[in-house]
Amino acid sequence: MAREQILDFGTIKGRRLDDIDLLYFISGKRLYEIGSQSGEYPPLGWRRPGFLVGKPIGVVGAAERPEQAAHLLSEMGGVWAHPTKAIESFYFSITEDDETWVLKNSDTFVNHLAYVDFVFKRNGFEVTRTDFVVEDLPALFALVRIVNRREHAALFKLNFLTMVNILPSWFSGLPNGDDIVFYDNGRAIAYDSKRPEHWAVVFGTKARPESEQFGEQDGRKTVKFTYGINLGAGEEAFLPFLFIAENQRGYPEAIHRFNLLIGQGQQLLQDKIAYYEEKVFSGVRFDCSDPWHTMAFYTAKANLVMLTADVTPYVGRYLYAGIPEYVQFFGTDTAYSIPGLMVVDYWDIAKDALLGLASYGDKLCGRIPHEISTGGRVFHPGNTQETPQYTIAAWNYFKWTGDRVFLEDVYPICAMGVLDYVPAHWDVDLDYYPDGNGVVERTGMGSEKLDSICYFTRAIYCLADMAEALGSASDRERYLQLADDLKDAINADWWIEEDALYADSLNDDHSPRSDGHWTIAVPMETGMAPPDRAVRSLERIRREWVNRWGMVHTKDKEDFVWTLPTGVLAMAEFRYGDPDFAVRLLRNITETTETGTLGTYKELIPEGLSFMQLWSPAMYLQGLIEGVFGLRPEAKDNFLEVSPKIPSYWEHAEIENLRVGEHRVSIFCDRTQGEKTSVAYVSGRGRFKCRLKLPVEAQTRVLRKVKNKEMVKCRKETVAGRHYVVFDFEMEPAQRVEATYVRGKVTLEIKQEASDGNEGSGG
Amino acid sequence: MGTKVAVVDGEPAMHELADRLETENYEVSLCPFDAEVLNCIKRVQPDVVVMDLSGPPEALGLNIIPIIKTDPTLSVTPLVICTSPTPEVEQLVKQLARVGLYVIRGPCGVDEFINAIEQAVSEGK
Numbered sequence: 001m002a003r004e005q006i007l008d009f010g011t012i013k014g015r016r017l018d019d020i021d022l023l024y025f026i027s028g029k030r031l032y033e034i035g036s037q038s039g040e041y042p043p044l045g046w047r048r049p050g051f052l053v054g055k056p057i058g059v060v061g062a063a064e065r066p067e068q069a070a071h072l073l074s075e076m077g078g079v080w081a082h083p084t085k086a087i088e089s090f091y092f093s094i095t096e097d098d099e100t101w102v103l104k105n106s107d108t109f110v111n112h113l114a115y116v117d118f119v120f121k122r123n124g125f126e127v128t129r130t131d132f133v134v135e136d137l138p139a140l141f142a143l144v145r146i147v148n149r150r151e152h153a154a155l156f157k158l159n160f161l162t163m164v165n166i167l168p169s170w171f172s173g174l175p176n177g178d179d180i181v182f183y184d185n186g187r188a189i190a191y192d193s194k195r196p197e198h199w200a201v202v203f204g205t206k207a208r209p210e211s212e213q214f215g216e217q218d219g220r221k222t223v224k225f226t227y228g229i230n231l232g233a234g235e236e237a238f239l240p241f242l243f244i245a246e247n248q249r250g251y252p253e254a255i256h257r258f259n260l261l262i263g264q265g266q267q268l269l270q271d272k273i274a275y276y277e278e279k280v281f282s283g284v285r286f287d288c289s290d291p292w293h294t295m296a297f298y299t300a301k302a303n304l305v306m307l308t309a310d311v312t313p314y315v316g317r318y319l320y321a322g323i324p325e326y327v328q329f330f331g332t333d334t335a336y337s338i339p340g341l342m343v344v345d346y347w348d349i350a351k352d353a354l355l356g357l358a359s360y361g362d363k364l365c366g367r368i369p370h371e372i373s374t375g376g377r378v379f380h381p382g383n384t385q386e387t388p389q390y391t392i393a394a395w396n397y398f399k400w401t402g403d404r405v406f407l408e409d410v411y412p413i414c415a416m417g418v419l420d421y422v423p424a425h426w427d428v429d430l431d432y433y434p435d436g437n438g439v440v441e442r443t444g445m446g447s448e449k450l451d452s453i454c455y456f457t458r459a460i461y462c463l464a465d466m467a468e469a470l471g472s473a474s475d476r477e478r479y480l481q482l483a484d485d486l487k488d489a490i491n492a493d494w495w496i497e498e499d500a501l502y503a504d505s506l507n508d509d510h511s512p513r514s515d516g517h518w519t520i521a522v523p524m525e526t527g528m529a530p531p532d533r534a535v536r537s538l539e540r541i542r543r544e545w546v547n548r549w550g551m552v553h554t555k556d557k558e559d560f561v562w563t564l565p566t567g568v569l570a571m572a573e574f575r576y577g578d579p580d581f582a583v584r585l586l587r588n589i590t591e592t593t594e595t596g597t598l599g600t601y602k603e604l605i606p607e608g609l610s611f612m613q614l615w616s617p618a619m620y621l622q623g624l625i626e627g628v629f630g631l632r633p634e635a636k637d638n639f640l641e642v643s644p645k646i647p648s649y650w651e652h653a654e655i656e657n658l659r660v661g662e663h664r665v666s667i668f669c670d671r672t673q674g675e676k677t678s679v680a681y682v683s684g685r686g687r688f689k690c691r692l693k694l695p696v697e698a699q700t701r702v703l704r705k706v707k708n709k710e711m712v713k714c715r716k717e718t719v720a721g722r723h724y725v726v727f728d729f730e731m732e733p734a735q736r737v738e739a740t741y742v743r744g745k746v747t748l749e750i751k752q753e754a755s756d757g758n759e760g761s762g763g
Numbered sequence: 764m765g766t767k768v769a770v771v772d773g774e775p776a777m778h779e780l781a782d783r784l785e786t787e788n789y790e791v792s793l794c795p796f797d798a799e800v801l802n803c804i805k806r807v808q809p810d811v812v813v814m815d816l817s818g819p820p821e822a823l824g825l826n827i828i829p830i831i832k833t834d835p836t837l838s839v840t841p842l843v844i845c846t847s848p849t850p851e852v853e854q855l856v857k858q859l860a861r862v863g864l865y866v867i868r869g870p871c872g873v874d875e876f877i878n879a880i881e882q883a884v885s886e887g888k
Contacts (some may be wrong), residue, residue: 020805020836042835077835325833549798558826559797595802608801608830 003037003106007598009113010281014598022597023077023611024109025323026115027731028133028272029310031081031245033140034324037109039118039129039595041089044324045076072170076324081138081245082311082374083172084192086201088165088220090243092129092144095226096156103127111599113302114276115269124150124195134268135275138245139257141265145238148231157210160225160241166192166199170328172314172375172627181221183212187258188223189251200251202258204245240265248313265289279305284344286624288653293583296590297624299616301344303601304337307614308349314376316359317352322603322610329372331357331382332439333614335389337562340618342400343625345659349405351406354394358410361390367425376541379573380531383441384426384434384452388418388459395462398469402635402661411466418459419479432486433493433506434458439564440517442554446505450494450517457486458526490528500536502529516555518545518565524572531720541569542581547641549605550588563589567619574627576720579645589616625655629669631691635661638686643693643724644669644677656682663688680753681731692727692739693717696746700725703747712737712748765790766884769809771827772796776873777815783873784880800827805836811883812837813876816846817869828864839863841883845871 005022006628007014021036023044035041079087093102101122104335108119115132130143164181168174177194187204209225216222229237242262246254261268279301286297307320309327319341320326321333334353341350360378361368368390370380391414398407426434430446434456438449464479494502496512502523503512514520521541523529529537545551550566552559566585573582592602601616603609625631630643640660646653652670663684670676681688700727704712713728725746729737734753739746765788770781773796781791794803796814804812812831828844831837843862848868863886865879 020808023835036835043838044835111824547798552798560830561827604801604830605798606802609833 001105004035004108005493006108006110007113009599010277010298012113012295012302012599013172013698014594016598024111024597025306025600025612026114026116026131026133027306027309028135028137028139029308030315031079031086031133031138031140032320032323033131033133034077035089037106037118039091039104039106039120041077043074043077045072045074059180075165075167076097076327078165079140079243079245080169080327081247082309082327083169083174083314083376084199084245085165085167086138086245087140087203087243088163090142090160090162090203092127093159093161094125094127094146094156096123096154100159101125103129111538111597113306113599114271119206124148125154130269132269132272135272136258136668137261138247139261139268140243140245142236142241142243142266142639143265143269144241145236146231147236147753148233151233153230153232153311155228155230158227158229158237158239160205160209160227162188162203162223164188164190164201164221164223166190166201169374171373171377173373173377174375179221181214181223183214183254187255187326188212188214188225189255190221191251195251198246198248200246200254201243202246202251203241204258204262205239205241206262241668276302276305277550279636283470283657284625284659285656286654287656289651290649292590293587293624296587296620299590299593299599300340300601300621300624302599303612303617304341304344304346304349304614304621307612308346311374314520315372315374316356317349319349319353319614320358320612320613322613323600324610326610326613328357328379329353330372331368331370331386331475332389334388335368335393337566337613337618338393339396339626340422340615343621343631343658344397345657347397347401349657350397351401351403353404354390354397354410357390358394358413361387361413363416364421366413366421367417368417375570380601383437383439384422384449385438385455387422388452388455390414391418391459391462391466392455395465398466398636399633400635400660402638404469404636407466407469411463411470414459414466417464418456418463422456431510432489435687438519440504440519442515442517445515445517446507448506448511448754449519450502451522453486453490453494454522454526454528457483457490457528460486468760487528490523491530491533494523495533498542500533502537507731511627516545516557518551518553518562518568520545521551521569521572524576525568527575527725529576531576535720537572538577542578545569546585560608561588563592563603563605563613563616563619563733564600566605567615567623570619570623574623574630574645578627580626580647580649582623582645583647583650586620586627587699587712589620592616625658629655629667631658633660635663637689638663638684639689640665640679641690641691641693642667642677642679643695644673645695660688665690674740676738676740678736678738679731680736681733687730687732689728689730690737692729692737692748694727694739694741694746696723696725696741697744698723699744700741703745705747705749711750714748766811767792767807767809768880769794769804769807769812771800771804771812771814772882774815774817776871777813780876781871782819783877787877789880796827801830801834804831805834808836809840811841811843811880813843814845815871815881816844817871841865841886843867843876843879843883845869845876 002017021038028046107117110117118129120127126147128145175194181190186208191200211226213224244254244258310317318329321330368386369378370382428435433448434446434452438452460483464476466477504517524534549561551569570582570585595607600612603613632641654668664682666680668678717724736751738746769827772793792807843865845867
């Protein structure tokens, strides 16, 4: 039987009939639930040595090949409050006249992202189970509503069946004892025998069950509560079921919390919806002439909210990297995702995640780990590129926020990691090129990887900027010189002129080697390539590495398309080349939201591996906002550069309430009557400096319709054969600067957004 | 209805296998070995998936296995692969025997495939 899958959250909509059972994910910061849309909890989790860190078994070290590595095989679904699992599964059934209807095959599944509805219909009964997680507490509600649509009364039993599984997470280092389960005052109480004072689960509803039954199945404790219900014709019954997980203060705390929350299910659901609406649809808003991208923008924001985790005090606040299996704290995934979090003003979680990684980096002499278990242990201490990528991400955070305290905290760790640890630990032959795995962890490549050296060099540029921001001009000069030298070396040693490509690795004799990996886009993503080489290289990549779904992993060898290379290539295209193609690649990433589970950004395009993957929505948002609007913030200087790169097939695009330091600005681009770009200073303190860099034809004239032309500085620039008019100006709150480009002339005006809604000339 | 087999179409020999399976009353669907392979297999919902990963480069070909096995609708579907007996493959077999991985250590002929498919089907019942 086909199931109707509906996606319905504000303007985010979707609908499809599915012949197969798909997964869903709902979460709060401290607990999540993963199940299938039928109402089942299939075995999930497929970790095993060899793919633990994404590389073939032959090259995985002994430390990465522990006997117990597969202990979470089939365990990753259910209800988790990291670092412990709480519930393996639960479901309901209705018994009437000795016949039992098991509610495990929903007719309709509605995903509201903040909550989900399972709808079951049979014999005049309509049952809706609404699951949601309280946002900041380890609490899951299942609100059950039963409607009797018959013309007569119905007397039946509702059964609530739960399988307990209190289990420490993968490599958490925590013990796993037998689960003890007992009945208390209408509820079931479960705790772990090895940690009774810490780990517990309490579940039930307000009403006491008519009967309770405790058992064991497949080595796990089961509980069955039965409630008698008498419903008149057309009447409905409502029962809120609640699960409280506790992994710090044991079951007394869980009981206390259960008693506080059990009567508030409806209100807490409304609070949850309001929280999601505020996080997703308020704050930074986007619109464009392609409604698909407008919806994809809000869907991406929602995905980031759903992936936000708080596993304090074990590993702190961070973002799950992939659902269901990669919920650990990852260095690379976080670093790639920071720019996307910044453009939508999710600064708090970005900062917490960066500081969390910094605390590990501090202990590891500047090395940023690849993967940290939810129990807080370092599983994989990091490849060559995580440490540089961290510095790049930290600088990105600072560029948007101007948060000097943050920079002062992380700068020493960044400098130690990039300038000391990476060369000392990975530069085997003292050529400044790190030796070892980078983002691509495949056998057969040379030991020095292109992505590693590009991110390393970019990180040194960032360190130069950090040093300048902190007032150390001499350090800045040193770092800049080193980065420039490395950039020259990359272009001397790695560029293969006859191929118009960079080598993806160097052999031991330093000869360039090409294995067709997607990392050939990284020199363009990171700005290492001179424009002429970038243009040639991108042309070849577009021709030979891109298929209908995006950028392939390895040309001629592996046609699978990951969102990550596709997003990296999109940013490279924005930097040097073709915004039309960049937006096409972004659209590829969004296509994952309409395959499989609706509304989730996946790891592979069109579908595969994680069905929610952090860097997919994050890189999409980075491309859509930073890329399309050409943004370069410098919050410490109250400055933003805007250089729009709107695809030719869009008539308009706008971003509202973009946050730069303490300022909020909105940017509007419209080409229905010429090319119009305006920047509105929405709110903030003091003056705000803006640079508007507009692509124009060579002989463009400029008209500044302002009282004092000194208020707006103007110059022309030519970069890689492309011509720009560049305006520099300061703005005050409620001002709007509008540039119109029509028939070879750019006209710039400053307008005052009057409080009564009228506009007046302020220039 | 016959046993449903999804044959991943990576090597020419798989066409011969598909023909032979059809003559033996299997219900055969060919799926391309590309980005759409997962969607194709999911549409088929087969009783067994069959792949020839003996062509180079095997390390890359093996990456299809997690893509299939991490999908909840296919996680328990038996997977028959043909590949060379490298240490990586032997580890894989050891780890994944319990989730239904059947390995023919190449070279593989149609008969070897059919034997493995029959074993996978009988053990899966």
